[in-house]
Every structure is written in structure tokens, then in C-alpha cells.
Amino acid sequence: MSTSRGGFSSRLGFILAAAGSAVGLGNIWGFPTQTATNGGAAFVLVYLVLAFCLAYPAFMAELLIGRYGQANAVTSMQKMSRTQWQKHFAFIVGFGGIVCAALILSFYGILAGWMMSFAIEPVTSLLGFNQGSTWLTSQSIARNLIFTALFMLLTISIIRKGVEEGIEKWSKRLMPMLIGLLILLIIYVFTLEGAAEGFSAYLNPDISRVFEPGLLISALGQAFFSLSLGTSVMIIYGSYISKKENLVSLGAQVTLIDVSIAFLAGLLIIPSMYVAQSQGVAIFSDDGSLISGPNLVFDVLPTLFDGMGAIGLFVGFGFFVLMSIAALTSSISMLEGPVSFAVERHDVDRKKATTYVGLGIFALSALIVLNFDLLFGLVIAISTVYGQPMIAMLCCVFVGWIWHRSDILEEIKQGNDTVQDTLFWKIWPWYTKFVCPSAIAIVFWHSL
Template sequence: MGVSRGEFSSRIGFIMAAAGSAVGLGNVWGFPTQTASNGGAAFVLVYLVLAFSLAYPAFMAEILIGRYGQANAVSSMEKMAKKAWQKKFAFLVGFGGIICAALILSFYGILAGWMMSFAVESAALIAGAQGVADWVTGGSVMRNLFFTTLFMFLTVFIIQRGVEDGIEKWSKRLMPMMIGLLILLIVYVLTLEGAQEGLSAYLNPDITRVLEPNLLLSALGQAFFSLSLGTSVMVIYGSYISKRENMVTIGAQVTLIDVSIAFLAGLLIIPSMYVAQAQGVQIFADDGSLLAGPALVFTVLPSLFEGMGNLGLFVGLAFFVLMSIAALTSSISMLEGPVSFVVERHNADRKKATLVIGMVILAISCAIISNIDLMLGLVATISTEYGQPIIAMLCCVYAGWIWQRNSLLEEIQNGYPEVGESFFWKIWPWYIKFVCPVAIGAVFIHSVL
């Protein structure tokens, strides 16, 4: 292979990049919505438990496959194969994850474009440009095409610069900025009328609900989705990690950051909903169900910001900038999967490959925009409800049943020589063989039914 791959220059570089991939709209938008729809604090409690007991082991499988293979997702998995059928299976899983990532990015870019348009609306209103503000939130096809293209351009710009100068450098810049904005917004919202009621709903669990099947499966699905499992992303990021690093510790740190930011996002969104309710905005139906659902961030929160007067323009600007940053830290990882495959398997120039693949994904986005009512939900369902859980499950099966146990242990011992005596090694191989595939399969069946 004649292509220079690059590598994360430091542990913090990988942690910021991997956490940035995991921390996207699924955390800042999806997690609070799921929480509000599934019992509030009870959902939070179950999510936290499942993220560490089930999502973390599956996450470890993917980054270990990448670190062992030191190549793109397909080549990394093929290196473990000993038989012809195993190589075919490896190609199916690795390439399936790449296709899944590309499909997710095709609709994700549209949603991210909406986040950017709402940020521009706030900036335009601050500047007194009412006409611009009306256009960017008008929902026209041209608006969608413009902001989706702009977001894809930013993603391509970062990926063209490679691992250290692109992914790592920008993750180190964007992640602290996102966390800082999130904390500032939380502090402000908690001072408003109604916030304490929302805080109580978020932090005081109804223990009787934690064993509800729908709540358990929704929490598990959220945990797997938020860690970017089943998209080849963590396999390729794992391949850029030095063999000297302790993968068990790094995996735990990334998972901790991911769930912490999801928790912080809920600490912002849930109290914000109750603040909006105190201002007269209807949040819940008579039966207690959430009215806005996935559209929460585009309906309830703008109403909240409007109720704050002129200050709300600045709060709204900060919030939608936060959402745009969260989207960008995830999108760069989704684009890196297919780019690394083309660059390494076909000795392609990274800048050209990134541009071409970015344009192909943008073309899919444009096709979705042309019939958005039908296509957006269809592509999202195929990629996230079908593709992701199937690929994540097959990755666990591959690591648990095909990767030889001694070879697996040797890989983890790079950076953690005493892992053979650890609690992690006593339970993780069994988790990856039996528990994780069954749990992911349950999520898949639940989403289908």
C-alpha cells in the first residue's frame, strides 16, 4: 500500500476526534427528545447504565479491529480472516459500514444545514436584515440546497487535510468550543422561570418505569447510535491510534465524554422545554406525550428564544451554532470512512478523492431535497434503523467469533500488558460473543416492529 496514512499525534487528539464523532445531533438533539418521550429521568438512568454495560463493549470491538488492521475498515477486517468465506464476510461488513456512513451523511447534511440556517436567522435579526432571516428559515428548496452544500463544503475542507492537520486539529478546536457553549447556555436557562420543574423531571427518576421494554430498547438504541457504531467510523479512527496506547482506558474515556455531553444536552433541552411551557408554549399533549417529537429543536426552542426578547436572539444564535458544531464533528468522521477506503485501496490522491466522494454524497442529498417528504425519512430509516444495527451486530460477531482469542488478547496487550489479569478481559470476550449481538438484535427487531 503506497499511501501515507497519517496518525493521531496524541491520545487527546484521538479522544477529541472519536468523542466528536460520537457527539453529534444524536446527542444534542436526539437524546433530549428520547428522554422527553420516554419517562424523563428514568430514561436517563437506563441510558447511562446501558451505554457502559453494552455500547462500550461494542465500541471497543470496532476500535480494536481498526487498531489491529492499521487500515481502512474493509482492509482492517480482512486482515483477521483466515479463510476465503471470512474475507468475503469481512468485505461485506466493512463496506456495508462505509455505505451506511455515506447514506447517513447524505441526510445528516440536510439537518445540519437547517441548524446553520437557524443560526444565520438569529444573526440576521440581530443585524436587522429581516429579509435574509425570512429566507433562511422559509424551507424553500433553494435554502435547503444552499445550506446543505455549505455544510458539505466545510466537511470536505477538513477531511482533505488528513488525519493530524484535518480531523485532529479541528476536533481539538470544535469540541472545547461546543462544550463551552453548552455549559453557558445551561447556566442561563436554569435561571429562567419553569426551569426547576424541568430539572426535576430530568433528574428524579420514576424507578417503576426503568424496566419498561420500550424504554429499555429506546435507551439501548440511543446508546449505540450516539457512539457512531455500525458505520465503520470507529474502525477507521481506531486504525489511526498508536500501538502504544491503552485501548481499554481510551475507549472508556470516549464513552464517558459521549454520555456526559448527552447528559449536558438534556440538562439544557429539558429545562428549556418547561421554560417554554411556562411562557405559554404547549409542549405535551393531554396524554403526556411529547407534541413536537423530532421537530422539537425547530419549533419549541425558537418559541422559547422569541419569548426572551432581544436577548433571545443571542441565545438562539449560540444554540444553533452549538448544534452546527456538533453536526460538523460527526460529519467529518462519516466522510473519512469512504475516503480512507478509496485512498488506500486505489492509491488515490486524498484531496481529489475527498472532493469526488463529497460531491457524490451531496448529489444524494440533492435527490433527497427534491422529494424531501418521502426521501428524508426513507434514507434515515434504511441507514439508522436497518443499516447501523445490522453492521454493529456483525462487527461484534466478527470480533467475538472469527478473530482468534489469542490474537485479540495480544492486540489489547499493546499499551496494556497486564490486561489478561484484568476484570475487562474476564468479561469482555463473552460480552462481545453473546450479549452484544443479542442486545443489538433486540434493538433491530424493536425498530422493525
């Protein structure tokens, strides 16, 4: 591995960084919201199946591309190409993932800014700054621009420091904090009236709903979004992994951590909804649909925290700090994709590239803020509902149909020299070649 590129200094460093990328608002904000919208436990069951049967094989494909290429997404995929049309195809797929990452970060920064403003609100309330508290929790262009800018500055400052001193060091700090806060909040919510009903709704699936097209599409999109697939992120992270590491076990560990934290997030949010409902807050409409939808954590949970009295200020502070940390662990990975492309393809200094790319994405965020009703939902749909599954599917096509099987085996054997005798190698190559692209394409087609 080239020392100029940097890399993860340890196995734990990669696991926490990759898990940090995977564990973000997609898990703690998106997953519980999707669960509540799509039948509770039925969605959880489908999500778990798709995460391991489709997302994990695609995740492995992206890690392998990156470690083989030892470069950004475009260069890594072009190294696998043997003909000119393959190189053009590699550029389209690799650059498409980079664009997808930039689009996600543009709306992600806005959401993360909301989390930061809601995290500060309990402090201003405790100090008696009621007008400031109202401003922090009310939608306004000024608030959105200020906090989006603050969040992007945090992200830029970490990425400017590189892989080991930036991404790895901060992932090691933030991920334990995130998991600890999540568990403490779950324990507290479970002591409240109404939590048991929410627990039951979360864990008892209605099997009749698991084949609903809308539920399948949502679950697949959630699985790909939460694992950062189709964004070039896992390709670039894979390029920073030592050749001595066992990629099969690494990929499985990251997938397991991601799914586990999504599951834990559901254990916090869904029971919290029913606790709020027991306190008189309207959660579901008469037809059983979720009232707040994507605004669940901003509408329902603050009301819940208010009903707790003085302790609610501290619980609310802890929850939104948790959300802010989750957002930051993902945003640093999404910025790294475009930055690595600028550094390696155009020979731009890392600090300059990070600043310019970060400011460019913030400009896009500002455009969304100024045209919120028109652009916010559109950018989310383009990048997460359509872009990510499509790019991830094409990565599977690339590994399955363009990259030679013998070359793939040689790459996996580095760090796992007996892999050809394992169940993984007997299943994964043909599974990635036929099953993953076909299944993703079918679900994608239904979504259209």
C-alpha cells in the same frame, strides 16, 4: 504505523476526535428529543445502562479491529479473516458500515444546514433584515440545498487535509468550544422560570417505564448512533491510534465523554422546554406525548428565544452555533470512512477522493431534499434504527467468533501489557462473544 496514512499525533488528539465523532446532533438534538418522547428520566436511566453495557463493548471491538488492521474497515476486517468465506463476510460487514456512514451523512448534512441557517437568523434579525430572517427559518428547497451544500463544503475542506492537520486539529478547536458553549447556555437557562420543573422531570425516573419495548429500542439506537457505531468510523479512527496507547482506557474515556455531553444536552434542552411551557408555548399534547418531536429545537426553542427579548438573539445565536459545531465534529468522521476506503482500496489521491465522495453524498442529500416527505424518515430509519445496530452486532460476532482470542490479547497488550490480569479481560471477550450480539439481536428483533 505507515506515515503515508497519517495518524493521531497524541492521546488527546484521538480522544477529542473520537469524542467529536460521538458528540454530535445525536447527543444535542436526538438525545433530548428521545428523552422527552420516552418518559424523561426513565429513558436517561436506560440509555446510561445500555451505553456502558452494550455500546462500550461494541465500541472497543471496533477500535481493536481498526488498530490491528491499520487500514480502512474492509481491509482491517479481511486481515483478521483466515478463510475465503470469512473474507467475503468481512467485506459485507466493513462495506456495510461505510454505506451506513454515507447514508447518515446524507441526512445529517440537511439537519446541519438547518442549524447553520438558524444560527445566521439572529444576525439578520439584529440588522433588521426581516425578510432574510423569515427565509432562513422557513422550509424551502432553495434554503435546504444551499445550506446543505455549505455544510458539506466545510466537511470536505477539513477531510482533504488528512488526519493530523484536518481531523485532529479541528477536533481540538471545536470540542472545547462546544463544551464551553453548552455549559454557558445551561447556566443561563437554569436562571429562568420553569427550569426547575424541567430539571425534576429529567432526573426523577418512572421505574415502571424502563422495560417498555419502545423505550428500550429507542435507547439502544440512541446509544449506538451517538457513539458512531456500525458506521466504520471507529474502525478507521482505531487504525490511526498508536500501538503504544492503552485502548481499554481510551475507549472508556471516549464513552464517558460522549455520555456526559448527552447528559449535559438534556440538562439544557429539557429545562428549556419547560421554560417555554411556562411562557405559554405548547410542548406536550393532552395525552402527554411531545408535540414537535424531531422538530423540537426548531419549533420550541426559537419561540423560547423570542420570549427573552433582545438577549434571546444572542442566546439563540449561541445555541445554533453550538449545534452547528456538534454537527461538524461528527460529519468529518462520517466522511473519513468512505474516503479512507477509496484511498486505500482504489489508490485514489486523498484530495480527489474526498471531493468526489463528498459531492456524491451531497447529491444523495439533494435527492432527499427534493423528495423530503418520502425519503428523509426512510433514510434515517434504514441507517440508524436498523443499519447501525446490525453492523455493530456483526462486528461483535467477528471479534468474538472469527478473530482468535490469543490474537486479540496480543493486540490489547500493546499499550497495556498487564491487561490479561484485569477485570476487563476476564469479562469483555465472552461478553462480546455472547451477550452483545444476543442482546442487540433481541432488541433489533423487537424493533421489527
